[in-house]
Amino acid sequence: MSASTSALQPAAQTKSTRSGDLPFYLWTAFGLIVFPLVFGLPIFNGYGGLATQILIVGIAAVGLNVLLGYAGQLSYGHAAFYGLGMYGAGLTLLKFFPGAHSFALPIIVGVAIATLAAFAIGSLVVRLYGIYFALLTVAFAQMVYFIVFQWRDLTNGDDGLQGISTPSLNLGVVRFDLSAALPALNLGPFGDLSSIKEWYVFVAIVMFIVIAFVRTLVRSQYGEVLAAIRENEERSGFIGFDVRRYKIAAFVISGALCGLSGALRALYDGSAAIEALTIDTSGNFVIYTVVGGVQTLFGPIVGTGLIMWLQNVISAKTDAWRLIEGIIFVAVIVFLPNGIIGSLRKRKFSFAGLLRAK
Amino acid sequence: MTAASFVQAGLNGLILGLIYVAIAIGLTIIFGMLRLVNFAHGAFYAIGAYVGLVVAQQYGFGYALLAGPLVVALFAVFLDRAVLRFFYGKEPTAQILLTFGIAIIVEETLRLRFGGTTQQYSLPQWLNGSLAVAGLQYPAYRIFLALGIVAVVALVWLFISRTNYGLIVRAGVRDRTMVQLLGGNIHQASTLIFALGAALAGLVGVAASPIYSIDPQTGFNFLIPSFVVVVIGGLGSFWGAVAGGIIVGELSALTTLIYPGAAEVIIYVAMAIVLLVRPQGLLGESEIIRG
Numbered sequence: 001m002s003a004s005t006s007a008l009q010p011a012a013q014t015k016s017t018r019s020g021d022l023p024f025y026l027w028t029a030f031g032l033i034v035f036p037l038v039f040g041l042p043i044f045n046g047y048g049g050l051a052t053q054i055l056i057v058g059i060a061a062v063g064l065n066v067l068l069g070y071a072g073q074l075s076y077g078h079a080a081f082y083g084l085g086m087y088g089a090g091l092t093l094l095k096f097f098p099g100a101h102s103f104a105l106p107i108i109v110g111v112a113i114a115t116l117a118a119f120a121i122g123s124l125v126v127r128l129y130g131i132y133f134a135l136l137t138v139a140f141a142q143m144v145y146f147i148v149f150q151w152r153d154l155t156n157g158d159d160g161l162q163g164i165s166t167p168s169l170n171l172g173v174v175r176f177d178l179s180a181a182l183p184a185l186n187l188g189p190f191g192d193l194s195s196i197k198e199w200y201v202f203v204a205i206v207m208f209i210v211i212a213f214v215r216t217l218v219r220s221q222y223g224e225v226l227a228a229i230r231e232n233e234e235r236s237g238f239i240g241f242d243v244r245r246y247k248i249a250a251f252v253i254s255g256a257l258c259g260l261s262g263a264l265r266a267l268y269d270g271s272a273a274i275e276a277l278t279i280d281t282s283g284n285f286v287i288y289t290v291v292g293g294v295q296t297l298f299g300p301i302v303g304t305g306l307i308m309w310l311q312n313v314i315s316a317k318t319d320a321w322r323l324i325e326g327i328i329f330v331a332v333i334v335f336l337p338n339g340i341i342g343s344l345r346k347r348k349f350s351f352a353g354l355l356r357a358k
Numbered sequence: 359m360t361a362a363s364f365v366q367a368g369l370n371g372l373i374l375g376l377i378y379v380a381i382a383i384g385l386t387i388i389f390g391m392l393r394l395v396n397f398a399h400g401a402f403y404a405i406g407a408y409v410g411l412v413v414a415q416q417y418g419f420g421y422a423l424l425a426g427p428l429v430v431a432l433f434a435v436f437l438d439r440a441v442l443r444f445f446y447g448k449e450p451t452a453q454i455l456l457t458f459g460i461a462i463i464v465e466e467t468l469r470l471r472f473g474g475t476t477q478q479y480s481l482p483q484w485l486n487g488s489l490a491v492a493g494l495q496y497p498a499y500r501i502f503l504a505l506g507i508v509a510v511v512a513l514v515w516l517f518i519s520r521t522n523y524g525l526i527v528r529a530g531v532r533d534r535t536m537v538q539l540l541g542g543n544i545h546q547a548s549t550l551i552f553a554l555g556a557a558l559a560g561l562v563g564v565a566a567s568p569i570y571s572i573d574p575q576t577g578f579n580f581l582i583p584s585f586v587v588v589v590i591g592g593l594g595s596f597w598g599a600v601a602g603g604i605i606v607g608e609l610s611a612l613t614t615l616i617y618p619g620a621a622e623v624i625i626y627v628a629m630a631i632v633l634l635v636r637p638q639g640l641l642g643e644s645e646i647i648r649g
């Protein structure tokens with residue numbers, strides 16, 4: 001194994017990227033701290049709540065990118081895992097363990113259900129390629145959608161789940177009510193810190209961990225083999241890698257991250273809607289990821305942020321919003337096939353190089 | 359559950375199945391010829407339906423049946439020359455994304471122009487009656503629709519299998535490069551097939567709208583089951599699309615009768631089983647699995 005790994009990636013490159021770890025994480029943390037502040041500037045017209053939603057949904061896009069970007073498999077069915085995480089978390093608080101008052105439990109249950117579903121579905125779909133893979137993911141996602149839709153006793157069907165009261169986050173010594181605002185602190189043009197809820201801090205920390213996880217994953221031996229499979233699946237199989245297991249793992253990881261995103265969304269919104277499971281949601285994850293740039297760490301987050309922010313700004317003014325979204329999407333596919341982040345030239349400015357980091 | 363209700367459901371399934379057949383044949387010949395996975399095919403159906411709506415109100419249903427497919431065919435040629443040709447032979451992922459984006463643009467344009475509410479158009483008087491079929495009264499229009507689709511499908515088959523132009527098409531499905539080397543105009547044939555497949559969807563869009571109401575999402579609602587049809591039958595296979603369409607139509611209709619709760623999910627279960635047991639589809643060729 002080690003011989004083939006070094007053949008896939010020159011040792012020198014490994015060394016130079018490793019040395020970039022600390023600056024990378026510092027910049028990432030800085031970006032996550034600054035994002036809601038800059039976002040609050042009058043020209044951006046954003047607000048703390050939107051910043052939080054973008055990060056939550058961004059986790060799903062980062063998850064989809066593990067499969068689409070790094071494993072090279074297009075799924076039109078990841079709404080299933082997002083929705084299962086959402087309903088799993090919501091039902092934990094409403095029906096499974098109504099007396100638990102735990103913040104972690106609904107997230108664990110939601111992610112667990114999504115992960116199990118991703119394993120079951122992933123084990124079947126990885127046998128197929130390209131268009132067949134995409135269509136089989138659609139088929140399974142539609143199955144999940146109709147099961148949740150029909151199972152009225154448990155899921156309320158198309159009414160969705162309402163009134164999920166989010167427990168406070170208990171860290172032993174301190175408890176956080178995440179819907180509380182940060183302490184008042186006037187930052188001049190950046191607005192007031194108290195316009196941001198504690199939710200943002202929590203989600204930003206989760207996002208930081210997700211970024212670190214995916215970065216480590218992609219740079220690990222596993223990630224290198226995945227890239228080899230993406231470039232030439234047959235050859236990777238001949239070398240001796242169990243291609244199917246690598247692809248199932250990628251599918252499960254991406255499904256689990258979508259489940260995490262859904263679970264957080266359920267707790268944040270206090271509700272779960274059946275729309276989360278539709279093919280539109282799957283399509284949105286694909287749009288976010290492709291617009292931002294597949295195979296880049298920050299592309300999916302930038303894509304999610306850009307589209308969700310534009311939606312927020314534009315849909316208030318015109319109902320042509322989704323048309324504009326479609327035009328942006330097609331324009332990116334035709335003119336920027338690598339997405340926004342993927343198209344930034346590395347040499348022009350170093351911050352772009354940082355964003356392009358794999 | 360009487361025998362009559364079974365016959366009724368069976369007929370309903372046949373009509374729905376034939377509609378799927380016509381849409382799926384377009385998808386499958388486009389895939390066979392252009393190697394293009396067309397997520398915008400539902401949009402062709404929707405454009406046909408709305409053009410039909412406008413023309414039917416102004417000039418009558420007969421003109422709508424002409425105008426719908428014609429407008430859609432022209433739109434398809436424009437689309438092909440302006441954008442799609444740059445994506446021929448690219449990886450299927452890029453094609454899926456592109457046509458998916460085009461489908462969104464079309465759907466939203468229709469929504470802005472015609473509103474999001476469902477609409478339906480009425481039939482001319484002479485089509486409104488009912489006929490006695492197998493001992494029960496069945497709407498005459500549905501029977502005409504079924505016969506019409508069978509006729510159109512037969513024409514398409516004759517075109518592909520019996521004409522010189524169809525020969526280029528069939529050869530192009532096998533080996534594009536060889537057709538070019540032999541002097542066949544593969545690009546023209548590709549555009550023609552794309553327009554033909556699109557026109558079929560547009561025609562069905564007009565013809566099916568008196569039965570199924572129209573809204574901007576209609577196209578998408580027909581697209582996904584049509585993909586199920588094509589996958590079950592075998593992507594690129596003409597008779598596979600026919601068989602798959604009837605199977606999917608009957609499956610939905612009979613399940614609606616027996617166990618309505620599973621009516622929508624059953625076709626996806628069927629598709630998943632077929633893909634896992636026989637990935638090339640019932641009548642497909644194994645060489646295309648890796649497409």
